[in-house]
Amino acid sequence: MKASTVSSTAAASQPANQINVNAPRKSFLARFQRWEWMLVALVVIAIVINSRLTPYFLNAQNLSRTSADFMELGLMMLPMVFIIITGNIDLSVASNLGMCASFMAVLWNLHVNIWIAAGAGLALATLGGLLNGFLIAKVKLPALVATLGTYAFFRGIAYVLLGDQAGRGYPPAFTYLGQGKIPGTLIPFSVGLFAVLAVVFGLVLHRTTFGRYIFSIGNNENASIYAGVQVARIKMTIYIVSGFMAGLAGLVLAARFGSTRPDIGTGLELTVITAAVLGGVDINGGIGTMPGAVLSLLLIGLVRFGMGLKNVQDQVQSIAIGSLLILSILLASVARTISASGLKFNWRNIATAAAFIIVFAAFFFFFFWSRAPVLKSVFG
Amino acid sequence: MSEYVLELKNIAKRFGGVEVLHGVSFGLRPGEVHALLGENGAGKSTLIKVITGIHQPDGGEIFLNDKQVHFDDPLQARLAGIAAIYQELSLCPDLNVAENIFLGRQPTTVGGSINWRKLYSEADRLLTSLGVHLDLKAKARSLSIAQMQSVEIARAFSLNARILIMDEPTSSLTLKEVAELFGLVRRLRDEGTAIIFISHRLEELFEVADRVTVLRDGSYVDTRLVKDVTRDDLVRLMVGRTISNLFPKQDVKPGEIALKVEHLSLAGIFEDINFELHKGEILGMAGLVGAGRTDVARAIFGVVPPTSGTIQIEGRQVEIKSPQQAISLGLAYVPEDRQLHGLIPAMNITSNISLPILKEYARRGWLQDKAERSAAFSAARQMEVRANSIWQLARTLSGGNQQKVVLAKWLSTKPRILILDEPTRGIDVGTKAAVHALMSNLAAEGIAILMISSELPEVLGMSDRILVMHEGQMTALFSRAEATQEKIISAATQTIKTVRAL
Numbered sequence: 001m002k003a004s005t006v007s008s009t010a011a012a013s014q015p016a017n018q019i020n021v022n023a024p025r026k027s028f029l030a031r032f033q034r035w036e037w038m039l040v041a042l043v044v045i046a047i048v049i050n051s052r053l054t055p056y057f058l059n060a061q062n063l064s065r066t067s068a069d070f071m072e073l074g075l076m077m078l079p080m081v082f083i084i085i086t087g088n089i090d091l092s093v094a095s096n097l098g099m100c101a102s103f104m105a106v107l108w109n110l111h112v113n114i115w116i117a118a119g120a121g122l123a124l125a126t127l128g129g130l131l132n133g134f135l136i137a138k139v140k141l142p143a144l145v146a147t148l149g150t151y152a153f154f155r156g157i158a159y160v161l162l163g164d165q166a167g168r169g170y171p172p173a174f175t176y177l178g179q180g181k182i183p184g185t186l187i188p189f190s191v192g193l194f195a196v197l198a199v200v201f202g203l204v205l206h207r208t209t210f211g212r213y214i215f216s217i218g219n220n221e222n223a224s225i226y227a228g229v230q231v232a233r234i235k236m237t238i239y240i241v242s243g244f245m246a247g248l249a250g251l252v253l254a255a256r257f258g259s260t261r262p263d264i265g266t267g268l269e270l271t272v273i274t275a276a277v278l279g280g281v282d283i284n285g286g287i288g289t290m291p292g293a294v295l296s297l298l299l300i301g302l303v304r305f306g307m308g309l310k311n312v313q314d315q316v317q318s319i320a321i322g323s324l325l326i327l328s329i330l331l332a333s334v335a336r337t338i339s340a341s342g343l344k345f346n347w348r349n350i351a352t353a354a355a356f357i358i359v360f361a362a363f364f365f366f367f368f369w370s371r372a373p374v375l376k377s378v379f380g
Numbered sequence: 381m382s383e384y385v386l387e388l389k390n391i392a393k394r395f396g397g398v399e400v401l402h403g404v405s406f407g408l409r410p411g412e413v414h415a416l417l418g419e420n421g422a423g424k425s426t427l428i429k430v431i432t433g434i435h436q437p438d439g440g441e442i443f444l445n446d447k448q449v450h451f452d453d454p455l456q457a458r459l460a461g462i463a464a465i466y467q468e469l470s471l472c473p474d475l476n477v478a479e480n481i482f483l484g485r486q487p488t489t490v491g492g493s494i495n496w497r498k499l500y501s502e503a504d505r506l507l508t509s510l511g512v513h514l515d516l517k518a519k520a521r522s523l524s525i526a527q528m529q530s531v532e533i534a535r536a537f538s539l540n541a542r543i544l545i546m547d548e549p550t551s552s553l554t555l556k557e558v559a560e561l562f563g564l565v566r567r568l569r570d571e572g573t574a575i576i577f578i579s580h581r582l583e584e585l586f587e588v589a590d591r592v593t594v595l596r597d598g599s600y601v602d603t604r605l606v607k608d609v610t611r612d613d614l615v616r617l618m619v620g621r622t623i624s625n626l627f628p629k630q631d632v633k634p635g636e637i638a639l640k641v642e643h644l645s646l647a648g649i650f651e652d653i654n655f656e657l658h659k660g661e662i663l664g665m666a667g668l669v670g671a672g673r674t675d676v677a678r679a680i681f682g683v684v685p686p687t688s689g690t691i692q693i694e695g696r697q698v699e700i701k702s703p704q705q706a707i708s709l710g711l712a713y714v715p716e717d718r719q720l721h722g723l724i725p726a727m728n729i730t731s732n733i734s735l736p737i738l739k740e741y742a743r744r745g746w747l748q749d750k751a752e753r754s755a756a757f758s759a760a761r762q763m764e765v766r767a768n769s770i771w772q773l774a775r776t777l778s779g780g781n782q783q784k785v786v787l788a789k790w791l792s793t794k795p796r797i798l799i800l801d802e803p804t805r806g807i808d809v810g811t812k813a814a815v816h817a818l819m820s821n822l823a824a825e826g827i828a829i830l831m832i833s834s835e836l837p838e839v840l841g842m843s844d845r846i847l848v849m850h851e852g853q854m855t856a857l858f859s860r861a862e863a864t865q866e867k868i869i870s871a872a873t874q875t876i877k878t879v880r881a882l
Binding site for chain 2 (some may be wrong): 207208209210212213215216219220222223224225226227228229230286287
């Protein structure tokens with residue numbers, strides 16, 4: 001093409017607008033991204049392995065009881081997904097849970113009505129979330145530092161409140177929160193609660209302006225500010241919600257245990273964050289789905305349950321969960337590399353593959369740590 | 381044996397679904413300075429990155445001395461004798477000249493420690509052969525930019541570079557330094573080094589280059605001998621058309637006052653800014669980078685509210701504390717830095733466009749997909765955004781199309797006052813003309829436009845009046861008729877002595 005012969009005014013020479021209005025948005029299933037499908041596959045694998053490992057797995061009673069064990073995690077994970085998508089973090093949730101439960105226990109020990117005590121605990125936890133939100137959204141402290149501070153602070157308050165005492169002897173109406181079942185079914189009340197809230201949180205994240213703002217903040221906070229998104233108010237809101245949900249998880253956990261000590265729920269925050277990240281929520285913010293997070297919680301629950309049935313020690317279970325996290329992230333990275341540039345044998349790919357194999361081996365090793373015959377029952 | 385030391389054949393490169401190089405061919409002879417010319421977005425830098433192994437081509441072949449090569453990473457290209465020097469220099473400021481030359485490859489003794497004697501003697505030999513005189517023990521931070529470039533070139537030749545790529549090497553040099561650099565370039569050329577030279581200053585090509593290859597929109601246009609072309613030829617080859625009407629400013633009778641700013645100040649940043657902006661008027665804001673123009677715009681838009689002064693919108697005094705409030709008052713601000721402030725790269729075109737007025741596409745907070753989609757589509761169509769669909773992610777678009785998305789986003793808020801901050805920076809001439817036509821049409825519709833621009837022809841061509849700032853102060857306000865390039869430059873570089881009460 002001879003350039004000099006082309007002469008026309010600008011813009012007019014450009015082809016007409018090429019956007020196709022009818023180009024459909026990807027269908028829901030297509031948007032159910034690869035990550036979620038991988039989780040679905042892992043869940044199926046976990047179910048198959050579990051059911052071959054032990055006849056007790058596919059037992060409705062067992063499933064019902066076990067599922068309740070993960071609901072505190074789930075309740076805290078829902079707002080954590082929001083927070084991580086905005087590019088922040090909340091390390092203080094489990095401490096806040098402890099503060100809420102301890103405050104309630106103290107009031108209960110002082111013969112306050114259990115529902116008033118529970119409400120007060122919930123209010124204190126919400127206040128804790130407000131403090132986090134204030135430090136992060138208004139004082140503009142980095143979320144990691146601010147919640148690392150309140151992580152120690154809230155737990156400290158729990159110990160100050162309860163000391164060496166314990167709250168116990170809660171009335172059945174209260175313990176129903178953690179131990180009861182929805183009438184006429186085997187479904188624990190806490191599971192029902194989580195299911196309803198998961199749907200609500202999922203709809204808010206994916207179907208409302210608030211959810212869209214959460215994604216836009218995580219992707220580009222500055223551009224969101226310029227676009228008139230009230231970034232500070234939204235951050236504040238999600239931290240308050242996170243505090244409230246940590247409080248709710250505290251009530252459910254106290255009800256499930258039937259007693260409260262100040263160290264209640266210690267360390268749960270890491271499992272909560274693990275569940276969110278394993279669910280495909282990008283720790284750098286901007287990316288994530290609620291279905292993915294819920295699937296990953298299910299997966300963690302199944303793996304722990306399976307190992308529990310086989311009497312695998314708790315510490316070993318942690319190793320397995322940790323390997324699972326690294327494994328799935330490696331798997332996604334391998335899949336991305338292959339889809340981007342085809343199979344290539346350079347050092348980086350070989351190193352990734354080696355890491356994958358090592359972690360995979362470690363995972364299996366620890367999964368079947370306790371008894372070798374287990375291998376036979378799976379493969380034999 | 382072909383005549384070329386480096387030959388590219390039909391190189392294609394895609395990012396996402398967008399092809400940015402369409403079968404570009406390029407031949408480099410030993411002992412020539414070959415200029416690569418094209419507008420922003422023409423594909424020059426992508427081509428360079430393919431040659432240096434940063435990107436891998438999706439099609440086509442690369443031949444080095446008649447042997448087909450494939451670079452997986454920049455190191456392979458460097459080892460093959462291809463060196464590149466970029467605008468941003470990459471020296472370690474606290475290491476000296478000799479250390480920088482051999483950074484990462486210091487000659488060592490048997491024991492593994494650095495062989496200093498060899499390091500200095502090799503560095504000395506290298507610099508002498510280049511005809512550069514530098515103190516080998518001077519720290520890099522004490523050097524001038526031209527001297528730093530010499531060090532980079534020496535580093536390249538310590539790796540036996542036979543092909544040297546220089547990407548805008550003169551952009552921050554003084555005239556004397558440019559002359560020195562060109563002397564070095566000519567010497568290297570005469571010794572047989574092949575040099576690819578990129579510069580936006582056409583005069584320099586005529587001074588130093590032997591041949592020139594022009595790219596446009598990712599396609600190869602032509603290769604010419606520099607002595608056979610004129611400046612106008614090159615511009616036509618680059619743009620591909622005669623731009624008959626780059627500044628299509630229509631005459632609009634200014635209406636009533638849309639925005640009035642009095643004594644606006646932000647402590648330590650700018651002070652005492654006064655102007656009126658009428659409906660249908662384009663007010664240009666000229667000045668050097670850092671004069672405080674963007675800060676004034678951000679203050680008006682409520683990003684960083686002013687510390688004193690008043691703002692009136694359509695005769696009503698307002699106090700704008702947040703962008704959200706500014707948007708509701710009918711203001712829109714297209715920021716200078718598209719990546720940082722304008723765009724949400726990982727979201728799709730629809731979500732980007734709808735963001736400022738997302739609430740209008742929702743009922744009680746629940747998004748109404750249909751309303752959002754049709755609004756985004758018509759906004760994108762109005763701006764002639766080129767994309768596969770409105771669900772394409774913003775980051776996969778070219779710079780010009782990203783700017784169109786940002787404009788579409790702000791125009792969809794139906795602003796009455798539009799602030800444009802460097803609206804055409806870094807976009808190609810075609811899009812630029814489209815943006816200028818758009819501005820003119822918007823003004824004709826009665827929208828008041830405040831345009832910040834560092835490009836004098838743009839300011840002179842598009843503005844009804846021109847406000848000039850220097851170091852946080854307003855130094856002049858010209859009408860279209862009285863403004864000249866000289867007057868603006870002089871106002872932009874000299875402080876008007878303001879009498880301050882003590």
